[in-house]
Amino acid sequence: MAGSKRVCPSNKIIYYPQMAPVVITLVSDGTQCLLARQSSFPKGMYSALAGFCDIGESLEEAVRREVAEEVGLEVERLQYSASQHWPFPNSSLMIACHATVKPGQTEIQVNLRELEAAAWFSHDEVATALRRNNPYTQQQNGTFPFWLPPKLAIAHQLIKEWVEKPTCSALPA
Numbered sequence: 001m002a003g004s005k006r007v008c009p010s011n012k013i014i015y016y017p018q019m020a021p022v023v024i025t026l027v028s029d030g031t032q033c034l035l036a037r038q039s040s041f042p043k044g045m046y047s048a049l050a051g052f053c054d055i056g057e058s059l060e061e062a063v064r065r066e067v068a069e070e071v072g073l074e075v076e077r078l079q080y081s082a083s084q085h086w087p088f089p090n091s092s093l094m095i096a097c098h099a100t101v102k103p104g105q106t107e108i109q110v111n112l113r114e115l116e117a118a119a120w121f122s123h124d125e126v127a128t129a130l131r132r133n134n135p136y137t138q139q140q141n142g143t144f145p146f147w148l149p150p151k152l153a154i155a156h157q158l159i160k161e162w163v164e165k166p167t168c169s170a171l172p173a
């Protein structure tokens with residue numbers, strides 16, 4: 001709520017709720033996009049790369065650092081998409097961006113301290129996963145289908161934008 005604050009009754013100091021900027025980045029090479037999962041995610045769900053901004057860092061620097069830290073890739077171009085505030089659990093202001101890597105520079109080194117898995121997915125695979133209605137269904141072989149965050153999440157919108165226009169990350173870095 002705009003203007004939210006609490007006033008300490010004893011010393012009258014005003015406290016405003018804080019929010020933490022988080023960059024969430026969909027990395028693409030123009031034909032595939034990079035998705036990852038943390039062990040805390042529901043089974044089978046993959047999403048874009050995310051991480052808290054550090055103090056003193058610009059959003060662009062945070063995107064480059066997080067992508068490098070999590071999968072060892074160098075981002076070439078960035079394009080802002082949209083933002084979304086999640087008041088709980090960390091009051092994160094999610095800032096969503098598309099990013100591209102240089103052609104041919106797609107070999108990933110997954111940081112297993114931060115991620116359970118990361119991989120490149122084709123346009124068809126991602127478009128099919130976006131249409132899945134019942135993602136939690138365990139398959140007969142015991143695995144879970146590849147699925148994506150629900151529509152209310154900014155990650156879903158970011159991925160949907162890429163499916164609709166895979167070359168959308170076209171602004172200069």
Ligand SMILES: NC(=O)C1=CN([C@@H]2O[C@H](COP(=O)(O)OP(=O)(O)OC[C@H]3O[C@@H](n4cnc5c(N)ncnc54)[C@H](OP(=O)(O)O)[C@@H]3O)[C@@H](O)[C@H]2O)C=CC1
Binds near residue numbers: 114149154155
């Ligand atoms: N919508 C989506 O698809 C996704 C959303 N997310 C969200 O993005 C956010 C960041 O993702 P995550 O990969 O965990 O980030 P990071 O890779 O930045 O790592 C999280 C760690 O950052 C430290 N940290 C720094 N600043 C803060 C802060 N303000 N609040 C809490 N921890 C902080 C904590 O470490 P320490 O305790 O050691 O200091 C925390 O464990 C989370 O809120 C997560 O829920 C993440 C992935 C996908």
